[in-house]
Amino acid sequence: MTSFDRRDIEIQVRHNLKFKKMLNVVRYSPDGTILAVGANDGIISCVNTENGQISFVLDPSQQPPEFHSEAGVFHMAFTQSGEELAGSYSDGYIRIWQLPMIFNLKFLCRQVINTRVSPSKVDRLPLPTRLKNFLLHKHF
Numbered sequence: 001m002t003s004f005d006r007r008d009i010e011i012q013v014r015h016n017l018k019f020k021k022m023l024n025v026v027r028y029s030p031d032g033t034i035l036a037v038g039a040n041d042g043i044i045s046c047v048n049t050e051n052g053q054i055s056f057v058l059d060p061s062q063q064p065p066e067f068h069s070e071a072g073v074f075h076m077a078f079t080q081s082g083e084e085l086a087g088s089y090s091d092g093y094i095r096i097w098q099l100p101m102i103f104n105l106k107f108l109c110r111q112v113i114n115t116r117v118s119p120s121k122v123d124r125l126p127l128p129t130r131l132k133n134f135l136l137h138k139h140f
Contacts, residue, residue, distance in 0.1 A: 022039060022040035022041075022072075023037055023038070023039055023040075024038050024039060024040055024072055024073060024074050025037075025038040025073065025074060025075060025076050026038070027076045027077065027078060027085075028049075028078075029078050029082040030078055030079075030080055030081070030082045030137065031082055031134065032049060033048065033049055033050065033082075034046050034047065034048065034049065034055065034078075034082070034099075035047040035049050036076055036078070036085055038072075038073035038074070038075075038076050038087060039072070039073065040072040041070060041072065042059070042060050042061065042069055042070050042071050042072055042073055042089060043057055043058065043059045043060075043061075043073075044057070044058040044059075044073055044076065044085065044087055044097070045057050046058065046085075046099070055100075056099075056100055058085070058087070058097045060089070060095060067095075069089060069091055069093065069095075071089040071090040071091035071093070072089065072090040073087045073088070073089050073090075074088055074089070074090060075087070075088035076088070080137050081137040082099070082137070083098070083099055083101075084096055084097060084098055084099060085097045085099055106134075110134060110135055113135055114135060117135075119136055122135050122136055
């Protein structure tokens with residue numbers, strides 16, 4: 001059992017996530033703070049892994065008519081930074097979603113540090129490896 005499988009089970013036990021629709025795909029964001037759940041109706045529900053609540057929903061049926069769709073989502077992938085999510089849909093389209101910015105102290109600190117320290121110099125900072133990886137948007 002991988003660490004992601006254990007985390008998924010822990011979230012289900014702790015928060016008892018239930019969906020009343022056919023789920024096709026589940027993906028964690030690179031930093032593990034979001035669990036994206038893609039359904040047969042095309043809706044992607046993004047769950048906060050800290051509290052088990054749905055933070056936001058990505059729904060192509062709410063888009064302008066030229067982008068409107070109710071096709072199912074079957075594959076998803078987060079960008080390395082976790083700021084976008086690509087979804088592959090049964091209508092043959094790939095939709096790239098710009099995710100809402102999560103404003104918490106951890107992410108705001110990363111943003112401030114990254115504006116003042118170039119990525120090539122992050123390795124020289126006197127920080128733990130996990131923190132350096134977080135600053136560089138690397139997977140944990």
